[in-house]
Amino acid sequence: MTAPKTLYDKIWDAHLVDQADDGTCLLYIDRHLVHEVTSPQAFEGLRMAGRKVRAPNKTIAVPDHNVPTTEGRENPDQMPEESRIQVAALDSNARDFGIHYYPVSDIRQGIVHIVGPEQGWTLPGMTIVCGDSHTATHGAFGALAHGIGTSEVEHVLATQTLIQRKAKNMKVEITGKLRPGVTAKDITLSVIGATGTAGGTGHVIEYCGEAIRDLSMEGRMTVCNMAIEGGARAGLIAPDEKTFEYVKGRPHAPKGAAWEAALAYWQTLFTDEGAHFDKVVTLRGEDIAPVVTWGTSPEDVLPITAVVPSPGDFQGGKAEAVKRSLEYMGLTPGQKLSDIEIDTVFIGSCTNGRIEDLRAAAAILKGKKIKDGLRAMVVPGSGLVRAQAEEEGLAQIFIDAGFEWRLAGCSMCLAMNPDQLSPGERCAATSNRNFEGRQGRGGRTHLLSPAMAAAAAVTGRLTDVRDMMTETV
Amino acid sequence: MEKFTTLTGVAAPMPLVNIDTDMIIPKQFLKTIQRSGLGKNLFDEMRYDEKGNEIEDFVLNQPAYRNAEILIAGDNFGCGSSREHAPWALLDFGIRAVISTSFADIFFNNCFKNGILPIVLPEDQVQYLMNDASKGANARITVDLESQVVTASDGTQFPFEVDAFKKHCLLNGLDDIGLTLEKVSEIDAFEGKAKTLYPWA
Numbered sequence: 001m002t003a004p005k006t007l008y009d010k011i012w013d014a015h016l017v018d019q020a021d022d023g024t025c026l027l028y029i030d031r032h033l034v035h036e037v038t039s040p041q042a043f044e045g046l047r048m049a050g051r052k053v054r055a056p057n058k059t060i061a062v063p064d065h066n067v068p069t070t071e072g073r074e075n076p077d078q079m080p081e082e083s084r085i086q087v088a089a090l091d092s093n094a095r096d097f098g099i100h101y102y103p104v105s106d107i108r109q110g111i112v113h114i115v116g117p118e119q120g121w122t123l124p125g126m127t128i129v130c131g132d133s134h135t136a137t138h139g140a141f142g143a144l145a146h147g148i149g150t151s152e153v154e155h156v157l158a159t160q161t162l163i164q165r166k167a168k169n170m171k172v173e174i175t176g177k178l179r180p181g182v183t184a185k186d187i188t189l190s191v192i193g194a195t196g197t198a199g200g201t202g203h204v205i206e207y208c209g210e211a212i213r214d215l216s217m218e219g220r221m222t223v224c225n226m227a228i229e230g231g232a233r234a235g236l237i238a239p240d241e242k243t244f245e246y247v248k249g250r251p252h253a254p255k256g257a258a259w260e261a262a263l264a265y266w267q268t269l270f271t272d273e274g275a276h277f278d279k280v281v282t283l284r285g286e287d288i289a290p291v292v293t294w295g296t297s298p299e300d301v302l303p304i305t306a307v308v309p310s311p312g313d314f315q316g317g318k319a320e321a322v323k324r325s326l327e328y329m330g331l332t333p334g335q336k337l338s339d340i341e342i343d344t345v346f347i348g349s350c351t352n353g354r355i356e357d358l359r360a361a362a363a364i365l366k367g368k369k370i371k372d373g374l375r376a377m378v379v380p381g382s383g384l385v386r387a388q389a390e391e392e393g394l395a396q397i398f399i400d401a402g403f404e405w406r407l408a409g410c411s412m413c414l415a416m417n418p419d420q421l422s423p424g425e426r427c428a429a430t431s432n433r434n435f436e437g438r439q440g441r442g443g444r445t446h447l448l449s450p451a452m453a454a455a456a457a458v459t460g461r462l463t464d465v466r467d468m469m470t471e472t473v
Numbered sequence: 474m475e476k477f478t479t480l481t482g483v484a485a486p487m488p489l490v491n492i493d494t495d496m497i498i499p500k501q502f503l504k505t506i507q508r509s510g511l512g513k514n515l516f517d518e519m520r521y522d523e524k525g526n527e528i529e530d531f532v533l534n535q536p537a538y539r540n541a542e543i544l545i546a547g548d549n550f551g552c553g554s555s556r557e558h559a560p561w562a563l564l565d566f567g568i569r570a571v572i573s574t575s576f577a578d579i580f581f582n583n584c585f586k587n588g589i590l591p592i593v594l595p596e597d598q599v600q601y602l603m604n605d606a607s608k609g610a611n612a613r614i615t616v617d618l619e620s621q622v623v624t625a626s627d628g629t630q631f632p633f634e635v636d637a638f639k640k641h642c643l644l645n646g647l648d649d650i651g652l653t654l655e656k657v658s659e660i661d662a663f664e665g666k667a668k669t670l671y672p673w674a
Contacts, residue, residue, distance in 0.1 A: 017660055024638040026659070028660070030674045037503050037556075038555065041506065086506060089506050123673070131555060146579075148555060149555055149557035149579060150508075150583075151586035151587070151649070152583075163653065197549060198552070198577070201577065202578065231549070231552065233578050253673075254672075317548060320488070321547075433493075433495070433554075435495040436496060437499055441499070441523070442523075
C-alpha cells in the first residue's frame with residue numbers, strides 16, 4: 001500500500017517529468033494562460049532565440065489588464081499609446097505563434113481567470129499557470145494553479161514545463177455553516193486575517209470543511225483567488241459534483257467517452273485519509289462575520305462591527321507599518337469602521353466579477369438608489385457574464401440604482417486602464433489588494449464582498465449588510 | 474543573465490514590512506514591452522512626489538544610498554503581484570542582492586531569473602545588517618554566493634542557505650530554458666504517456 005497523499009501530492013506526482021537528485025523538479029504544464037502585460041518580453045525572448053511555442057493548443061491568450069471598459073473600445077484610439085502597443089503586441093504574438101486568442105471584440109473576452117473556467121479550459125487535476133498572481137483562482141476546480149514571472153512564462157511557452165521545488169502542504173478548514181450575509185469573500189479575507197499575508201508562504205493550501213463544500217463554484221473561485229494574498233503558492237479545493245456539473249458542456253470540456261474517462265479520474269482527486277499536512281488552520285464558519293479591510297495589506301481586516309485599530313495593538317515592524325497605513329488611509333484609531341464614508345464603489349475583478357457576485361450585489365440594490373454624489377461602477381468579469389447579467393435583469397437594477405454598467409476587464413482592481421482613483425479618493429472595492437496606490441496614486445481601498453459593496457453604495461459609508469438584509473425581510 | 478559571484482557595496486535599509494511589488498514598481502510602468510529602463514521608476518510613489526520631484530527622506534534619494542547595490546528589507550518583501558518588472562526595476566537601478574527575513578514566493582523565484590540574489594536570514598541577523606546599513610555609504614556589506622556568506626562592515630559573518638540548482642545557475646549566468654531543453658526527450662516521453670492517461674488534457 002502506498003502512503004496516503006494529499007490532493008496536492010497527487011496532482012504533483014501526475015505531472016512530474018523529471019526529478020534531479022537535489023530535489024529540483026520539472027513539472028508538466030497542462031494549460032498556460034497569457035495576458036498582455038506579462039507576456040511581451042517572453043514572446044520577444046522566443047523570437048530572439050528562434051524558439052516556438054511548444055504546445056500552442058494548450059496556450060490561451062486574452063487581453064484584460066489594459067483594456068478600457070467603456071463603449072467603443074474596439075477602436076484602438078480609445079487606449080493610451082502604451083496600452084495600445086501592449087494589446088497590439090498580444091494580438092500579433094497570438095497570431096504569429098498560433099495560440100488560442102479572445103480579442104477585445106469577442107464576447108468571450110474578459111479577465112483571464114474568469115475566461116479559463118468559463119470556456120472549460122480549466123479542468124480538475126490539471127496544472128495551470130499564468131503570468132499573474134491570481135492564477136490561484138483555478139484551484140477551485142482541484143487544479144494546481146499558480147502565478148509565474150515573465151521569465152517563467154517564456155520557459156513554459158518554450159518547454160511546456162516549469163522548474164519547481166515541491167511546496168509544503170497546508171490545510172485550511174472552515175467548519176460548520178456560514179451565517180446570513182457572510183460570503184466566500186469574508187471567508188478568504190478572514191483566513192488571511194488569521195494567518196497574515198506571509199502565513200502561507202512556501203505552502204499550497206487545500207481549503208476544506210463544510211462551509212467550503214457548501215460554496216458554489218463561483219464562491220470557491222473567490223476563496224482560492226486570494227490564496228496568494230495569504231502568501232501561498234496555490235489554493236486548492238477537491239472537485240465534487242458541483243465541480244463536475246459546472247464543467248460539463250463547457251466548450252473545451254471533454255465530451256462523450258472522454259468525459260466518462262475524465263470523470264472517473266477526477267473522482268480520485270481528494271486527500272487520502274491520514275495524509276500529512278505541514279500546517280493546519282481551522283476556523284468555525286459560525287465565527288466569520290462580514291469583514292472589511294482598514295489598512296494597506298489584505299491582512300488588515302476586521303468585522304464591520306469593529307473599530308480602526310491603533311499601531312500600539314501591534315508588535316515589531318508591523319506597528320510601524322500600521323502607523324504608515326493609517327496615515328495613508330486617513331483613519332483614526334478607535335473610529336468605527338461603519339462610520340467610514342466612501343466616495344466610490346467598484347464591483348468586479350477576478351475575485352468577485354462572476355455572475356453570482358453580481359446577483360448578490362443586485363439583491364441588495366434592487367429598488368434602491370446609490371448615495372448622492374457617489375461614483376459606482378460594475379465591471380463584469382467577462383463579456384459572457386455581462387450578457388447573462390443583462391438577460392437576468394441585473395444590469396437594469398445596477399443602472400436604475402445609479403451604477404455605471406461597464407464592459408469586461410480588470411479595470412479599477414489595478415487601475416492600468418483609465419478606471420482609477422484620484423489621490424485621497426476612498427473606494428469600497430470587491431477586488432483583492434488594498435496596497436498603497438493600487439487603484440491609483442493616493443487612492444484608499446477597502447476590500448469587501450459584493451453584497452457589502454452594494455450596501456456601502458446605498459448608504460455612502462462602510463455598512464453592515466446584515467442591517468440591510470433585515471430591512472428586506 | 475549576468476553572473477552573480479561576489480558583491481561588495483552599499484546597502485540601503487528599508488525596515489518596512491510587507492513591501493509589495495506595487496510599491497517596487499507601480500502599475501503605470503508595466504506598460505512597457507521591454508525589460509530595461511525601469512530603474513528610474515523603482516519605488517516610484519515612495520521616491521517622487523506627485524510633481525515628479527524627489528522626496529528627500531526616501532532612502533534611495535539620500536546621498537549615501539543613491540548607488541546602493543544591496544537592500545536590507547523588512548519581512549515578506551516582494552509580496553503581491555507576480556510582475557517580473559519588480560526585479561527588472563531593482564536590477565536596472567543597480568540592486569543585485571536583497572536581504573530579508575522572508576520573501577514572497579513568486580518574487581523570490583523571479584530574482585534568480587534576473588541575476589539578483591535574495592537572501593533569507595534570521596530576524597536578529599537582518600536587524601544587525603539593518604543597523605549596519607543605517608550607518609551610510611561607508612558601511613559596505615559583502616555578499617559571497619560561492620561560500621554563502623554575508624559579511625557586515627565590521628567583519629561579522631552570516632552564513633546563508635541557497636538552493637543548489639539556483640546557486641549553480643546564478644554563479645554561471647545560465648539560462649533555464651537552455652537547460653530544460655536538454656531534457657526534451659523526457660518531456661516528449663511524458664507527453665506520450667499523458668496522451669493515453671489523460672487524453673482530454
